[in-house]
Amino acid sequence: MENIYVTIGLEVHCQLLTRAKMFCRCSTDYIGKTPNTLVCPVCMGLPGALPVLNRKALELAIKTALALQCEILPEVVFHRKNYFYPDLPKGYQISQYDFPIGVRGVLEFTLQGVKKRVRIRRVHVEEDAGKLVHEGPDLRGAVSGVDFNRAGIPLVEIVTEPDLHSPEEAKECLVMLRSIVRYLGVSDGNMEEGSLRCDANVSVSLSPEMPGTKVEIKNMNSFRSVFRALSYEVERQTELLRAGKTPVQETRHWDEVRQVTVPSRGKEEAEDYRYFPDPDLLPFCIPPEMLQEIQATIPELPLQKKERFMREYELPEPEAYILAQDRDLAEFFEACVREFPSPRAVCNFILTEVLKNLNSLNIGIRESKVTPSMLAELLKMVERREIGISLAKGIFEEMFRTGMGARDVMLKKGISFLTSERDLEKVVREVIEKNPQSVADYLRGKEKALHFLIGQVMRATKGQASPEVVKNLLLRELSGGE
Amino acid sequence: MHARVSFEEIRKIAHLAKLSFSEEEFSRFFQDISDIIAHFEKLNELQLEGVSPTSHISWSDPPMNTDEPVEWQGSDLVLQYAPRVEGRYFIVPKVVEKEEKPS
Structure with a gap:
């Protein structure tokens, strides 16, 4: 069987964590809100309304671009991207075109311990569209409902070069990207809720000299579906090539139910967005001080933290990598190690018991009732052989559930110590x-x-x-x- | 006078803007737009080597908003004026879910 050459590029949209929208002061807290309550003339595109840029949105986008080691373009220019769709009230999206916030960046991640490097083509800001609802008690007949609560929320779009060569790499790259935006506090990166969205371009070729046909995949709503959609697509294109056919250049949707990609309709005309500079928004020259100030707010990023954990705590690479992916978890680990200086034991307990309990409730460490001191106390008891590790696991579950300390759990449960x-x-x-x-x-x-x-x-x-x-x-x- | 626009381009622009015209109107637009473009051709007679494009003529910094939400009270009124509303949704003809949508 001959080799196949897979080329993947990602296009990722993250909702920026601002409190107000990008060009008006409506709240961005739209999840679960009554439709069309967080709206105003600007984000509904009423005639005469004028957009005013939210400074915070710009800062968060610059922060993202800086963290991805982009060159920052000196001038911020907004363009109108024109198309008709019912979720786009103005008939255009305010976006960026030939002057994005940042260009030529780099993203590094590791896959099974091997360091990978992906070039970032561009990072730009744009506004989110509204939401279309196709079913619900209010919707009878052949209609769709439009809710503009989401319209105008700031997004950062991150486009990679086609430097990824397998679905595993693409998924891991996306996991790292999410980890970075969370570290930066620029986005909560929640794929299920749609605050992080990913499209992918994938092509397969049977020879390294022959570029394949680029197929765009949309509608992947989880890391798993990114992996599965890309795997499916690689297989589909490979089969076509082996049968002597050429894949069609097209956009395909991932069908989560059937676990296949299907061609999107209505692609007969070439995209023509008639971009032009938005006359409602003045260009803005980024002062160098502003860049320095934002640069100073960038924390230690996941890969740096991983390397420090390996150096400082002598953790093995895979464990250090998992810990460092989640900033809160990494901080919890370090706080715990300060009180119970056995990094390996702390790391093992976190990566097994703590993660198991967190995952069962689908929450982050920040939302849990267990503090680093509480875990340190429990692990000290294990070290002193007052309790066995299996009992410790049970006690931890109870601590996790109730927020009580280890000793209180034991008192309440009538568990006595075998002190020696x-x-x-x-x-x-x-x-x-x-x-x-x-x-x-x-x-x-x-x-x-x-x-x-x-x-x-x-x-x-x-x-x-x-x-x-x-x-x-x-x-x-x-x-x-x- | 040299027209830089084709009849087909006029049709395409109308299509993208979701506008439909009679053949007579198309002919008139073709003439008008050709004239406008010809007029702009005059600008090309100027020596503009090394001059960067101007999208705005203001040199002041744009005003910016602070990141503090403010509630707008007029949403009920907007819904009232919409052609069709169900619950609090604006109602549009059914959008096919798989229809191509730019991102």
Whole structure:
């Protein structure tokens, strides 16, 4: 089977975390709000309304471009992108054309430990459109409803060069991009809620010299669907090529239900947006001080943090990478390590138990009731062998659920401490005395008998001992008794 | 006078703007737009080498908004004047969900 050459470029839109819209002062807090309540003459495109730029939107877009190592163009110019669609009240979208905020940037990420580098073609700002609703109690017959609450929310558009070569790379690149916009505080990057949206251009070729046909994929609403849509598309184009056919240059939609891409309709005419400078908005020269001020607000970014975690805490790369992806989680980790300086143990507990509990509620660490000190206290108890790790996991679940500290959970649940190995030794000796048959079986080489004895100790201690410690104590006692 | 616009381009512009015209109107637009473009051709007689395009003639910094939301009270009124409303939605003819939409 011959090689295939996959080329992917991404076009990502992120809603910027401003409180007011991009060109008017309507609130951006639109999720779940009554339709057409967060609107005004500007964002509904009423005649005579004039846009005034929200300074914060500009700053956040510049911050994004700087973090992606873009060259910042000295002048901000807005263009009108003209097209007709019911969610676009003015008949044009205020966007940027030949003078985007930033050009020629770089995004780095790692895939299975290998560093990848993607060039960023451009970063620009534009306004979001309204929302179309196709079904609902208010909608009878062949109609669609239009809600302009979202219209005019600032977006930053990030376009990569076609430097990605597999669906895995594309997905990981997007994960890193989301991580960066979250670190920067410029967007919450929530794909499910649509605050981060991704389109992809993908082409497949059977020879590296022959460029493939570019197909654009839209409507991918999760990281998983980005991966699946691209995988499907690579396979579809490969099959066409192997059959001696050429894929059609077109836009296709990802159908989440059927898990296929389907051609979009109405693409017969070439796109012609008749861009021209928006006469309602004056160009703005970015003063150098403004750039410096924004640059100073850029925090340590995920890859830098990962490398520091590997250096400072000697964490393995994969673990450091996962921790560093989530700024809040990384900060939680560091705060916890300050109180319980065993980075590996803290990292392992966070990446297993903490993430498991967070994922079960689909929340971030910030929304959880557990503080770094509380986790540090729990891990100290494990280290002192007051509790076993499996009991610790159960206690953590309860801490997570109730917000109580480890000791309070134990008091409430009537769990007493096995404060020392001496207490445990006593229980171990008792169990050995009471079960001479099992002891004899074990000494004759029956491994199963040892497990039975461990079980008896665990039962006698109501599961509060660490099975590992119990096993070691039993082995010590049994070999000493020989 | 040299027309820089074709009849087909006039049709395309009308199509993009979702406007329809009679053949007679098209002929008139063709003439008018050709004349306008011919008039602009005069500007090309000027020596403009090295002069960057001007999109605005103001040199002052544009005014900007602070990022503080302000509620607008007139949305009910706008809905009242809309040709068709259901609930609080503006109603338009059914948009085919898969229809090509620029991003």
